[in-house]
Amino acid sequence: MKITVIGTGYVGLVSGTCLAEVGNDVLCLDVDAKKIAILQGGGIPIYEPGLEDMVKRNVTAGRLRFTTDIEAAVQHGAIQFIAVGTPPDEDGSADLQYVVAAARNIGKHMTDYKLVVDKSTVPVGTADKVRAALQEELERRAVKLEFSVASNPEFLKEGAAVEDFMRPDRIVIGTDNEHATQMMRTLYAPFQRNRERLITMDIRSAELTKYAANAMLATRISFMNELANLAEKLGADIENVRHGIGSDPRIGYHFLYPGCGYGGSCFPKDVQALRRTAGEYGAPMHVIDAVEVANDAQKHVLLDKIIARFGNDLQGKTFAVWGLAFKPNTDDMREAPSRVLMEGLWERGAKVAAHDPAAAHETRRIYGDHPQLQLVDNPMAALQGADALAIVTEWKVFRSPDFSAMKAALKTPLIFDGRNLYDPASMRAAGFEYLAIGRQ
Numbered sequence: 201m202k203i204t205v206i207g208t209g210y211v212g213l214v215s216g217t218c219l220a221e222v223g224n225d226v227l228c229l230d231v232d233a234k235k236i237a238i239l240q241g242g243g244i245p246i247y248e249p250g251l252e253d254m255v256k257r258n259v260t261a262g263r264l265r266f267t268t269d270i271e272a273a274v275q276h277g278a279i280q281f282i283a284v285g286t287p288p289d290e291d292g293s294a295d296l297q298y299v300v301a302a303a304r305n306i307g308k309h310m311t312d313y314k315l316v317v318d319k320s321t322v323p324v325g326t327a328d329k330v331r332a333a334l335q336e337e338l339e340r341r342a343v344k345l346e347f348s349v350a351s352n353p354e355f356l357k358e359g360a361a362v363e364d365f366m367r368p369d370r371i372v373i374g375t376d377n378e379h380a381t382q383m384m385r386t387l388y389a390p391f392q393r394n395r396e397r398l399i400t401m402d403i404r405s406a407e408l409t410k411y412a413a414n415a416m417l418a419t420r421i422s423f424m425n426e427l428a429n430l431a432e433k434l435g436a437d438i439e440n441v442r443h444g445i446g447s448d449p450r451i452g453y454h455f456l457y458p459g460c461g462y463g464g465s466c467f468p469k470d471v472q473a474l475r476r477t478a479g480e481y482g483a484p485m486h487v488i489d490a491v492e493v494a495n496d497a498q499k500h501v502l503l504d505k506i507i508a509r510f511g512n513d514l515q516g517k518t519f520a521v522w523g524l525a526f527k528p529n530t531d532d533m534r535e536a537p538s539r540v541l542m543e544g545l546w547e548r549g550a551k552v553a554a555h556d557p558a559a560a561h562e563t564r565r566i567y568g569d570h571p572q573l574q575l576v577d578n579p580m581a582a583l584q585g586a587d588a589l590a591i592v593t594e595w596k597v598f599r600s601p602d603f604s605a606m607k608a609a610l611k612t613p614l615i616f617d618g619r620n621l622y623d624p625a626s627m628r629a630a631g632f633e634y635l636a637i638g639r640q
């Protein structure tokens with residue numbers, strides 16, 4: 201099938217590439233000429249395991265192309281995926297200007313039937329706005345052309361995006377007509393594997409499903425974070441509690457890891473947007489209000505522990521930080537807990553020596569040459585002469601370090617672990633003061 205993907209960010213690039221991988225003819229459009237130039241030059245603008253090879257393979261095969269030419273992109277695909285960003289507005293609601301602009305561009309340039317698919321995470325009712333914007337452009341041109349709008353929210357996780365797209369748990373499709381449903385069924389047939397993964401429903405339910413999934417997961421994490429903080433005070437160990445409750449199949453083990461707060465481009469913004477929608481429709485979700493408050497507090501948990509140990513004035517101190525990205529296997533720094541920690545340390549006069557396997561360039565882009573930040577190439581280099589280590593992201597390479605070398609490098613053998621990577625008893629036996637989340 202001929203597919204156009206509008207917006208070549210994380211979701212657009214991964215979706216477009218995976219759709220090309222199964223044989224479709226895909227053209228990816230972006231307004232960011234720099235991004236498109238990188239892709240046309242054979243590179244990729246993001247760090248995502250497995251993606252670069254897949255892009256190269258499909259570009260070479262002629263199934264995947266990149267453009268900034270809006271008209272050519274609209275002409276190309278019978279299916280037009282909208283995968284542009286939906287960042288939060290000042291009031292927390294999703295900013296739909298990019299989605300609406302994409303819809304208008306389709307209306308301006310289409311010359312035959314199009315199935316327009318919202319893949320971006322958008323509030324309930326957005327499909328109606330897309331339809332109206334597109335229709336307005338057609339009327340401006342005084343042409344009568346058929347089109348459908350469908351919702352197909354994306355559930356991929358950064359760091360595992362290719363695998364998630366190629367082997368999805370489920371594919372949610374919201375449509376209002378059988379023809380559109382059939383087109384989506386055909387498109388996604390190669391991704392079904394051994395059982396039916398496609399779940400079809402009405403458009404509004406599909407739009408809400410995406411927010412429901414992210415808000416539910418964010419709630420689970422925040423519940424565990426608050427429970428961990430309580431366990432710490434009670435003399436209990438959250439890791440034992442996690443095993444104890446995860447073994448109940450109604451609860452399960454996934455997404456039950458306490459830490460120093462969730463970040464990323466989705467949970468924080470989607471929780472905010474759902475909150476906003478709930479308020480707007482007079483059906484407040486108190487649970488979601490609390491999730492947001494709890495996560496904001498949890499992002500300060502490492503800083504609070506450092507202040508409790510060293511006091512509020514951190515002049516002359518240096519802290520090693522392991523992990524800057526909001527989670528492992530990505531270079532994404534959006535809403536990363538590391539930012540709250542580093543900014544809090546800087547504000548109190550401390551210096552930071554940080555290592556992240558992938559996010560150094562992104563950190564430099566955000567903070568420039570910050571006088572209190574030194575980015576180093578390997579984990580051990582960050583520890584030299586540091587007053588303590590704070591672990592923020594659970595990259596695999598931090599799981600089994602050389603503890604005696606760590607002890608020798610640190611000024612004090614003190615670790616604040618925001619991801620519970622090590623066993624507290626072994627750490628104590630090795631001579632470390634080890635402060636984790638929800639553990640003694």
Ligand code: NAD
Nearest residue numbers: 207208209210211230231232284285286298302320321354
């Ligand atoms: P992103 O910021 O990485 O990419 C968005 C891209 O859209 C940018 O490259 C931007 O230049 C481009 N763009 C903006 N307006 C455009 C236009 N009119 N025409 C063409 N291109 C345009 O965003 P993302 O992380 O890929 O997220 C996209 C959407 O998918 C969001 O709604 C997000 O909530 C949702 N989502 C993201 C993830 C994720 O893990 N990142 C997962 C699921 C869903």
Ligand code: UDX
Nearest residue numbers: 354355356357358455456457459462463464466526527
């Ligand atoms: C999320 C959703 O998982 C995905 O389905 C959706 O499409 C986009 O948003 P992503 O943001 O890429 O994906 O990462 P995810 O693995 O969900 O982690 C989000 C945050 O939660 C990270 O900061 C992570 O550290 C944190 N987290 C996750 C925990 O603190 N504990 C856990 O048990 C799991």
